[in-house]
Amino acid sequence: MAWRDRLSDGLARTRQRLGEQLNLLLERGPDVSEAFWEQLEEGLIAADFGAQAATLVVERLRDQATRQALPDAAAVRALLAQTIADMFASGNLDPLVQNPSCALFVGINGSGKTTTVGKIAKAGVDVGRRVLLGGADTYRAAANQQLDIWAQRADVPIIQRERGTDPASVAYETLQAAERSGADLVLIDTAGRLHTSDELMRELTKVVGVTRKRAAAMGLPVFTLLVIDANTGQNGLAQAREFNERLDVDGVIITKLDGTAKGGIAVALSHQLNLPVIRVGIGEQIDDLQPFVALDFARALLSAPATAKASVPRLNNQEMPGDLHV
Amino acid sequence: MTSMFDSLSARLQSVFGGLRSKGRLSEDDITLALREIRMALLEADVNYRVVKDFVAATKTKALSAEILQSLTPAQNVVAIVAQELTELLGSQPVLMQFSQRIPNVIMLVGLQGSGKTTAAAKLAYRLQKQKHRPLLVAADVWRPAAADQLETLGKEIGVPVFRGQGDDPALIARQSVQAAIDDLRDVVIIDTAGRLHIDEEMMAEARAIRAAVAPENILMVVDSMTGQDVVTVVEAFGNELDFNGVIISKLDGDARGGGALSVRAVTGKPILFVSEGEKPSSLQEFYPERMAKRILGMGDMLSLIEKAQLEAEEDLAAGEAERLARAELNFDDFITINRQVRKLGGIGTLLKALPGGESALRGAQVDEGALDRMEAIINSMTQAERLKPALLNGSRRARIAAGAGVPTQAVNQLVKQYEQTKKMLKHLGIEAEQTRSRKNRRGKKARRRTSRHPTLPGLGSLGRGDMKKLEDMLANQ
Numbered sequence A: 001m002a003w004r005d006r007l008s009d010g011l012a013r014t015r016q017r018l019g020e021q022l023n024l025l026l027e028r029g030p031d032v033s034e035a036f037w038e039q040l041e042e043g044l045i046a047a048d049f050g051a052q053a054a055t056l057v058v059e060r061l062r063d064q065a066t067r068q069a070l071p072d073a074a075a076v077r078a079l080l081a082q083t084i085a086d087m088f089a090s091g092n093l094d095p096l097v098q099n100p101s102c103a104l105f106v107g108i109n110g111s112g113k114t115t116t117v118g119k120i121a122k123a124g125v126d127v128g129r130r131v132l133l134g135g136a137d138t139y140r141a142a143a144n145q146q147l148d149i150w151a152q153r154a155d156v157p158i159i160q161r162e163r164g165t166d167p168a169s170v171a172y173e174t175l176q177a178a179e180r181s182g183a184d185l186v187l188i189d190t191a192g193r194l195h196t197s198d199e200l201m202r203e204l205t206k207v208v209g210v211t212r213k214r215a216a217a218m219g220l221p222v223f224t225l226l227v228i229d230a231n232t233g234q235n236g237l238a239q240a241r242e243f244n245e246r247l248d249v250d251g252v253i254i255t256k257l258d259g260t261a262k263g264g265i266a267v268a269l270s271h272q273l274n275l276p277v278i279r280v281g282i283g284e285q286i287d288d289l290q291p292f293v294a295l296d297f298a299r300a301l302l303s304a305p306a307t308a309k310a311s312v313p314r315l316n317n318q319e320m321p322g323d324l325h326v
Numbered sequence B: 001m002t003s004m005f006d007s008l009s010a011r012l013q014s015v016f017g018g019l020r021s022k023g024r025l026s027e028d029d030i031t032l033a034l035r036e037i038r039m040a041l042l043e044a045d046v047n048y049r050v051v052k053d054f055v056a057a058t059k060t061k062a063l064s065a066e067i068l069q070s071l072t073p074a075q076n077v078v079a080i081v082a083q084e085l086t087e088l089l090g091s092q093p094v095l096m097q098f099s100q101r102i103p104n105v106i107m108l109v110g111l112q113g114s115g116k117t118t119a120a121a122k123l124a125y126r127l128q129k130q131k132h133r134p135l136l137v138a139a140d141v142w143r144p145a146a147a148d149q150l151e152t153l154g155k156e157i158g159v160p161v162f163r164g165q166g167d168d169p170a171l172i173a174r175q176s177v178q179a180a181i182d183d184l185r186d187v188v189i190i191d192t193a194g195r196l197h198i199d200e201e202m203m204a205e206a207r208a209i210r211a212a213v214a215p216e217n218i219l220m221v222v223d224s225m226t227g228q229d230v231v232t233v234v235e236a237f238g239n240e241l242d243f244n245g246v247i248i249s250k251l252d253g254d255a256r257g258g259g260a261l262s263v264r265a266v267t268g269k270p271i272l273f274v275s276e277g278e279k280p281s282s283l284q285e286f287y288p289e290r291m292a293k294r295i296l297g298m299g300d301m302l303s304l305i306e307k308a309q310l311e312a313e314e315d316l317a318a319g320e321a322e323r324l325a326r327a328e329l330n331f332d333d334f335i336t337i338n339r340q341v342r343k344l345g346g347i348g349t350l351l352k353a354l355p356g357g358e359s360a361l362r363g364a365q366v367d368e369g370a371l372d373r374m375e376a377i378i379n380s381m382t383q384a385e386r387l388k389p390a391l392l393n394g395s396r397r398a399r400i401a402a403g404a405g406v407p408t409q410a411v412n413q414l415v416k417q418y419e420q421t422k423k424m425l426k427h428l429g430i431e432a433e434q435t436r437s438r439k440n441r442r443g444k445k446a447r448r449r450t451s452r453h454p455t456l457p458g459l460g461s462l463g464r465g466d467m468k469k470l471e472d473m474l475a476n477q
């Protein structure tokens, strides 16, 4: 078919248009036509909202536009970010605020769990918490070494066992050590796993169960946090649903928002599963972690795409933790 | 939200279902059907513009007289769509090309966490099986413990890892080529750091590595779960690094992987491999037709079977396998099979992989706990009873039921299941035997394939061709 030849051209145009499209659309004019709403929905889909969440946002916005008798597209625009922000489940739980507390990091492979543990450890130290890390990823090659480097960078102690050890027992021993040493922020890293692997999900259920039980014995609330890559498409919903069903997740962390992906899946899953987003990751360095503010997230999502990333000095793994830029 | 069990065919079935009495479909009916196709493609993360063009193009085709008057319009529309998608994905599998140079150099690139390091080890494993002598190179100087990770993986598969000195990846890469020459290695596989396509310094670093070693193959690793932004990412990597092939990773999950279409459409580069697990053996060739069906939610029986076979090769002792093939099933085999099923993602996953399985499952809840109960019952049997189920008389059954904390009926049920499976195995075993002797005439290669261990109850030692037949058979029911 001839359309296929045109496809790559079309997609190249898409690339320029995706991010700017919404802005252009919203700046265009006073006319709020049917085409306007359709294009708005498309723009949201292009940002990974998924058809359902995109439709819902458009419906809510339309509804408000009618009720408030908004005069033009500019007026609608002003409401759009707020409408998106309102999609997020709210929640005020936060392991960094709650003291003492324990957080367990779960999610699919490569989503950014270990890096996030490192960042939160540092954030904890910065607010004066006594942090202890637990390496319950006993599966991935060099998972221990990686977490250990983060422990050094954040300058916090860590409990680790040999590769292949039962991860639940590492979690248990971490809490035991926390009790002994008086740590008040316990962060436990787990191995990445696909939500479709029944065997690995069972293993994780056990880790969470053991952690909750042991932590309860010392009066420590446990936050089970799902780490999701902002690049994730519609599969993110299936992931979140399954992790949540099995583990009763408390909150979500969205990573890699420093790329060009908009992270619209966060809107969909937070809304559908009533899971609050508690932090966002915006880089590979230890300070690249930000609190989640729904309206800021929505605004960033609607902004034009970044073109070139301002060069942030990166810490390479030959440098000593002491060289860390701040 | 339509549930993930709502396959496209099932949805189209319902669109067209009530219309058959009318004798022919109208343009409106087709429009309605195309809306369902649009939803299915968007759920699969196919780029929304591709979806738009695609739906328009399909409409023209679907409005042809044959479809409108066909008795099975849903199937025909799906067939058209699947065909179009397959062509978009490249129709024929493409193999990685090597040059005459020794060593050949393969460089892996991609976003953070996409699966490069794992893929490097998998490629090494694969090439080593094909009698190459690969050298893995740790040229990621950024991620904490990146080199340790590669070294651990290398050790597991018995492939040396070159770590080099200092923190200049281009220099490490150059030195690794010399090291390969000194050690008579014929392929160098360079693992690089994850990088964002908009990070100019990091993209320059990748170009420097490329300039230092002029790789025959630069492969981009793309996570199958990536959403709409994959277009931006692959285009930038394509422009900056001119990679020549793609590996789609993490396809062992349930992501439909519609991004694969965008990759192909935007860059024109072929997808060479798919990665389906964390183990070194889980790198497969890419088959466009399977991918097309997966994107449409039509199930991927073939891939699952292949995966089952690979896992079985790792897990099943040869003796057990032979016994199974001869239909001498016992309850220990049930446990083994249970574990296999679990590894493959549970009963639900398996059912969904069957054509029509998704729609069969519509709304129904799969009782995954059944496997647990079955194991509990078997665990209450003595070793003798497990190996010789014929021993299970009434009093033994009552004892087992009490031990497992289930009613005696549950034990009876299990014994019945056992008998049925055995019967099925026997039946298929005969067919497999026939296929085997047919194949053997074709020589050595066929023999190797048929010697693969059986995996799932009833699947015997069927080869891929047999599975294809089985799949077709089921599809045409």
Ligand SMILES: Nc1nc2c(ncn2[C@@H]2O[C@H](COP(=O)(O)OP(=O)(O)OP(=O)(O)O)[C@@H](O)[C@H]2O)c(=O)[nH]1
Binding pocket: A107, A108, A109, A110, A111, A112, A113, A114, A115, A116, A137, A140, A143, A190, A191, A192, A193, A227, A255, A256, A257, A258, A259, A281, A282, A283, A284, A288, B112, B113, B143, B194, B196
């Ligand atoms: N650009 C960017 N990269 C990130 C971010 N968070 C993590 N990464 C990178 O993503 C990659 C994977 O991160 P990890 O922390 O190892 O991910 P993980 O979930 O622990 O991975 P597994 O344990 O293998 O499942 C690494 O290269 C990280 O540096 C982020 O916010 N931005």
Ligand SMILES: Nc1nc2c(ncn2[C@@H]2O[C@H](COP(=O)(O)OP(=O)(O)OP(=O)(O)O)[C@@H](O)[C@H]2O)c(=O)[nH]1
Binding pocket: A109, A110, A140, A192, A194, B110, B111, B112, B113, B114, B115, B116, B117, B118, B119, B140, B143, B146, B192, B193, B194, B195, B221, B249, B250, B251, B252, B275, B276, B277, B278
């Ligand atoms: N289930 C599954 N996991 C995979 C697959 N490929 C890689 N992984 C896992 O995904 C995570 C990230 O893989 P890596 O190979 O470290 O990814 P990478 O691209 O090298 O990551 P960076 O170097 O941090 O950019 C690890 O936990 C791997 O075990 C796959 O095909 N299936």
Ligand SMILES: [Mg+2]
Binding pocket: A113, A114, A115, A137, A140, A143, A189, A190, A191, A192
């Ligand atoms: Mg990790």
Ligand SMILES: [Mg+2]
Binding pocket: B116, B117, B118, B140, B143, B146, B191, B192, B193, B194
């Ligand atoms: Mg890597």
